[in-house]
Amino acid sequence: MALTAIIEEHGGPEKFKLTDIEVGAPGKGEVRIAHKAVGLNFIDVYQRSGLYPMTLPHAMGMEAAGVIEAVGEGVTHLKVGDRAAYAANPPGAYTEARVMPAAQVCPLPEGISFEEGAAMMLKGLTVQYLFHRTTPIEKGDTVLFHAAAGGVGLIACQWARSEGITLIGTAGSDEKCQLALDHGAAHCINYRGGDWVRKVRDLTEGKGVKVVMDAVGKDTFDGSLDSLAPLGMMISFGNASGPVPPFNLAVLGQKGSLKLTRPTLFTHIAQHEDCQAMAKHLFDKVLAKDVTIQIGQRFALRDVAKAHEALEGRQTTGSTVLEI
Structure with a gap:
């Protein structure tokens, strides 16, 4: 079981509900990942509020980092025990662990922490396409x-x-x-x-x-x-x-x-090869110290509503992460 933040109806941060969800085995083209840290982004606010409607109930969150626990058939770029990070659809990152499509999950190099990985993927890949693909x-x-x-x-x-x-x-x-x-x-x-x-x-x-x-x-x-x-x-x-x-x-x-x-990030990373190449460019920037990841706020997963209040109220600087 994995503690997971979901919404059952659109609205404010008070709509979050914490529940335990069973995490199964990955199918073809999927992985199971145990999260160490989860990133927050404004797209999460749009989805929660209904500006970007979702079929409900639904887990929230688009970005996280952790350790691969299981690998489904056909996945060749990741193995059990690998450090990994992602920004990807479908939403569901506000959880301790999940099964998800593997194509946009990227091996996380040593030298980049789980918190940095969770804080940088959606934002850093966005910057990559803004400066290089638009x-x-x-x-x-x-x-x-x-x-x-x-x-x-x-x-x-x-x-x-x-x-x-x-x-x-x-x-x-x-x-x-x-x-x-x-x-x-x-x-x-x-x-x-x-x-x-x-x-x-x-x-x-x-x-x-x-x-x-x-x-x-x-x-x-x-x-x-x-x-x-x-x-x-x-x-x-x-x-x-x-x-x-x-x-x-x-x-x-x-x-x-x-x-x-x-543009949207998810158009740019839709193809596995594009996503992995963009992530490598981002990782290289971080490893070369050209880019450092500023984590301004940390919240427990149980305090996800408070995290959204701070994000939506423009009370944050840099990246915000949920600690698992």
């Missing part, structure tokens, strides 16, 4: 990254610095801005301090940035478009402030023939 970004380019002191943001700041990319961050306090700067942002704007779009323009000598990476959504969408240089790319990859309202595509032409995309 639109060409080269050394010397300038990008704008919202929520730069969050779990994805702190990885992005370091990733950009490691590749000679100028990252302008935004955050909600001077303290969070300093954290982003300490992790490699070239500049960070406290968006509560006034016209952040004008400040982006000032930092780019009026030109605007080549790429905006925006997981905030509704509150920053218009300003993000206004921060782009002509022919720039807007990557909208989250909705922390709520979904972007219906949008007139003609505005993209009016603002300088801009490009707009709404």
Whole structure:
């Protein structure tokens, strides 16, 4: 049996229910993994609230690290006893152990802790596709990254610095801005301090940035478009402030023939080979000390509701993990 956090209806953090679930043997293409640590992400909030509806009841969580306990038929990249980490569908990571598809479960190198593995997979793989699989970004380019002191943001700041990319961050306090700067942002704007779009323009000598990476959504969408240089790319990859309202595509032409995309990580990692290659790139960055994983908060699995309250209330910095 494995203690597991589930929801039976969509709503607030109070909807979590802790229950013991029997963990069976893995079938073809599956593994059973005993978790050591579990990562939290904003997609978990979207699924719990119903913004991303799920068939209920359902276990929650998309990211974890642990030890492989059993391997099903056809799985060749993992064996019993291997350290492993993943970001993957279907949800179900908020548990002590689970059976799941093996394709997106990745061998976790020695030198990376279980907590780091749990805290980095979804966020780090997101940064990998943002910088390498979405639109060409080269050394010397300038990008704008919202929520730069969050779990994805702190990885992005370091990733950009490691590749000679100028990252302008935004955050909600001077303290969070300093954290982003300490992790490699070239500049960070406290968006509560006034016209952040004008400040982006000032930092780019009026030109605007080549790429905006925006997981905030509704509150920053218009300003993000206004921060782009002509022919720039807007990557909208989250909705922390709520979904972007219906949008007139003609505005993209009016603002300088801009490009707009709404990617998801799970499209990028759907193929086993792609997922494993992206994970290796991420692991190499961490092992080379180009990227360190900032774990700002730790909660017990039983306190998952408190963890969601902190995440949703923007009271967190870096990554948040559940300790198993």
